[in-house]
Amino acid sequence: MSPTTTPPLSLRGLGATVPDGREERVLFDGVDLDVAAGEVVVVTGPSGSGKSTLLAVAGLLRRPPTGEVVVAGQPTASLSRRGRTAVRRQQIGIVYQSANLLGPLTAREQLELAGRIRRMPRRQIGAEADRLLGDLALGDRSGQLPAELSGGERQRVGIARALMGDPSVLLADEPTASLDPALAGEVAELLATEARRRGVAALIVTHDDAPLRHADRHLHLVGGQLVDGTGVAS
Ligand SMILES: Nc1ncnc2c1ncn2[C@@H]1O[C@H](COP(=O)(O)OP(=O)(O)OP(=O)(O)O)[C@@H](O)[C@H]1O
Numbered sequence: 001m002s003p004t005t006t007p008p009l010s011l012r013g014l015g016a017t018v019p020d021g022r023e024e025r026v027l028f029d030g031v032d033l034d035v036a037a038g039e040v041v042v043v044t045g046p047s048g049s050g051k052s053t054l055l056a057v058a059g060l061l062r063r064p065p066t067g068e069v070v071v072a073g074q075p076t077a078s079l080s081r082r083g084r085t086a087v088r089r090q091q092i093g094i095v096y097q098s099a100n101l102l103g104p105l106t107a108r109e110q111l112e113l114a115g116r117i118r119r120m121p122r123r124q125i126g127a128e129a130d131r132l133l134g135d136l137a138l139g140d141r142s143g144q145l146p147a148e149l150s151g152g153e154r155q156r157v158g159i160a161r162a163l164m165g166d167p168s169v170l171l172a173d174e175p176t177a178s179l180d181p182a183l184a185g186e187v188a189e190l191l192a193t194e195a196r197r198r199g200v201a202a203l204i205v206t207h208d209d210a211p212l213r214h215a216d217r218h219l220h221l222v223g224g225q226l227v228d229g230t231g232v233a234s
């Protein structure tokens with residue numbers, strides 16, 4: 001396959017279980033999904049259906065009991081924990097429900113830290129942080145601490161941080177849930193626009209309508225299966 005057609009994120013026959021008393025309960029099984037470069041896929045589903053678990057498995061934070069996560073063409077099932085961490089650092093950016101910023105660090109320092117964790121060349125880190133802060137309209141906020149930022153600004157810093165080092169995959173778990181509807185719309189649009197502009201494969205799980213309005217594809221996780229979500233309310 002040529003690199004241009006390899007999807008940055010490919011889930012193949014993916015399963016997940018969770019402990020349930022002494023047993024393991026199957027959350028989902030046989031999930032197949034390709035997310036193309038620049039494509040925004042939004043997954044909805046009832047609370048407890050396994051959306052966050054799906055994202056954790058796709059983000060190589062949890063090893064699936066069955067199936068395979070292929071990131072930028074690289075199969076990960078047989079990698080060690082360290083190997084999976086390396087792939088995650090190189091290829092995957094993650095955005096959380098509340099931005100999960102570190103209290104004592106300025107907006108720019110949050111991005112610089114991400115750059116160091118991702119082992120970006122030292123001299124690129126500052127320039128890339130400034131470029132991303134500018135792209136996300138945070139240029140004049142770069143010296144502020146999280147407590148000095150609004151909720152929408154914090155979430156934008158979280159998105160900028162996730163994009164440090166040019167990941168090929170962007171994962172977001174309820175990225176707009178802690179925002180009021182107007183800000184939720186802005187942040188969802190920004191996520192989708194940046195993913196498309198950078199050719200990043202974006203997988204967003206949500207309860208919220210806002211990300212759905214900017215989706216290229218809507219899937220619904222229900223009964224352990226990922227199905228077409230067209231017409232399903234979030
Ligand atoms: N580490 C764990 N141990 C035991 N049960 C777990 C664990 N992680 C998740 N679960 C259970 O797995 C199910 C799916 O959880 P998950 O967080 O993936 O759902 P979700 O679809 O993201 O829900 P929500 O919409 O409420 O965020 C839930 O029933 C949850 O209680």
Ligand SMILES: [Mg+2]
Pocket residue numbers: 051052053
């Ligand atoms: Mg969840």
